[in-house]
Amino acid sequence: MSEAREGILGRLLATADASGPASPGQAAADGRTATHGGKANDDSNLDEFLKALEAVHGEVHRVGTDWPEVIAEMLAAARVDQLWYGANSPHGAQLQARWPSPSAGSELAGAVPRLKPFDKSIERCREALFADRSAGFTSAQAAIAETGTLILWPGPAEPRTLSLVPEVHCVLLEQSRIVPTLEDWMADYCQQADRPPLPTNLLLITGPSKSADIEQTLTFGVHGPKRLIVFLKNGN
């Protein structure tokens, strides 16, 4: 192997013994904290989630099975003209099936954004994805009550840029997927006997893009989405 690799590892190994086994207690180095994690999953989760999400300027809408219509209406009102989504994603078919057709008689019909399936490689749709007034739709695998965090599990069906490049990010979240803390979610994932491998890009998203680099003053929509809208679904 490379000279640098051997050099570095050799140096570390040479001192490893000399400085003794500084290995601290396994328990202390555990991920689950005594003070965080391990709480029960109940209604207080939801309240906490909503509060935390609001604190980071995320928006929430409670929805039922009509969620595609709700999204369409919201985006039409926000003058978004295209919504990108993963056609083969868990909710892609439903989104498409219940998307109001632009020709329908409703007032908003003319303003309903076009649905754009993300079915080509990014190289072939980069410019369109960067267009103004676009939105991206993804599902959330889970959410964290304590911090208002969404956990996204991108993959072939749901590309990672959906939550990054368009100006508005719409997320569908099942209410039952909210867990109290990140420690809880992580422990659940790690303890699965046959845990699926991590996706190439696991994402934890908490609110729209923001910065406080100028005078410590928060501004939103710096490089990523300007708005993050969570559509919260209860049951099926």
Next chain:
Amino acid sequence: MSSPLRTRLREALARAPARRNIGRAMAGLVDKRRAAFPDAQALEQLRDQGQAIRDQALANLPALLRELEANCRANGIEVHWARTAAEANEKVRELVQAAGTTSVLKGKSMVSEEIGLNAALAEAGIEALETDLGEWIIQLAGEAPSHIVAPAVHLDRREVAARFREHFPELEVGEEIADLTALARRLLRERFAQLRVGISGVNFLIAETGTLCLIENEGNGRLCTTLPEVHIAITGIEKVIARLDQLPPLLRLLTRSATGQPITTYVNLISGPRGTDERDGPRAVHLILLDNGRARLQADPELRATLRCIRCGACMNHCPVYTRVGGHGYGTVYPGPLGAVLEPRLHGLAAPGELAEASSLCGACAEVCPVRIPLPQLIRRVRRDRARVSPGTTGRQARLWSLWAAIMAHPARARAVTRTLALLAPVINPALHWLPSPWTRHRQPPQLARETLAKLASEEGFGDE
């Protein structure tokens, strides 16, 4: 008397606007951190845990690095090693040139500052575009970061606007923060859409899963690691932790200590390049593991604690010296208490060692450090090491102290000297005001008492014992 550090500190102290901006920002960060840890007992437990996780990783560093390397490779991430800054820069240059491009995107990375990556790339004709708002501002201004978390903290909105105007004379630049941010968004998005290589740092490496964890708020970090065809991550060998489930407590400590945030907007866990049927993501991910003096720190049982650092910046935000002079006063990549300990190990004791003098040893840094690095103790250690290896000012101090020791070692001698000084106090005291020393320039000089302590004590009935 006037070393480069002293000159820099004098200059920093003379920059009133920067001092005002930094002072205000640090006070804000101190408050935010305090509010983020309302339960003191829970915080102490969390710090124990953070320290234990990092200590465990450092105790098993070679094994964890091998495990990380094997798992990264299995995930399709290429792993490279660099002993020095030069080796790391050379590797990045090679990878960028292999990608056939001369412009690259950069996410915020202190390690890239440490190795002088941008300058090294420029020499090879490669433009490195900083994309973090703060980093971009100081890149336009031709400055270095003044804080490891908030690089442009020394500038206020008017100064930022002035720099933008200078740089983009054809654009209309407002002075509202929202306008400045919108301008950055517009100008940088064009580049995000075009450039084919992205360079980033890493916050944590997870050995068990071969994963790179990056945290940020703006989305520029994700854009740099997601959109380009090639992603090059560069970080120090100490960033590794053993297991995935050790990440949450470290994130909790890091973001709350840094800015008081419960979590950053984005936590980006990268475990490989674009998969075969994926539509996006880089086609290649490279991880460069940098030593640059870290193995030397690891070898020293006392200094090893420095490698626990998770770069939260809390030690700076709470440092009475840093909050007054800012990062530019130190003139090193890592300023403040962390810099005082780290810089001399990375770059030698000679010049950076002097940073250890720029400390009041008040202990605030150790009190807030989320992984309990005993910074004041390590700063004293640097001072000791320096006194041993370098003469000069410290040599003169050493002579004065041995004179003092020679006097104090003999009671009769000590009595005679102190008595003489007490007698001469009326003459010496006014003269002290005219001593040409930095001490008396800014402070009341100490005054000799008219009576010796021994005499006062015996009057109070204390014996010689």
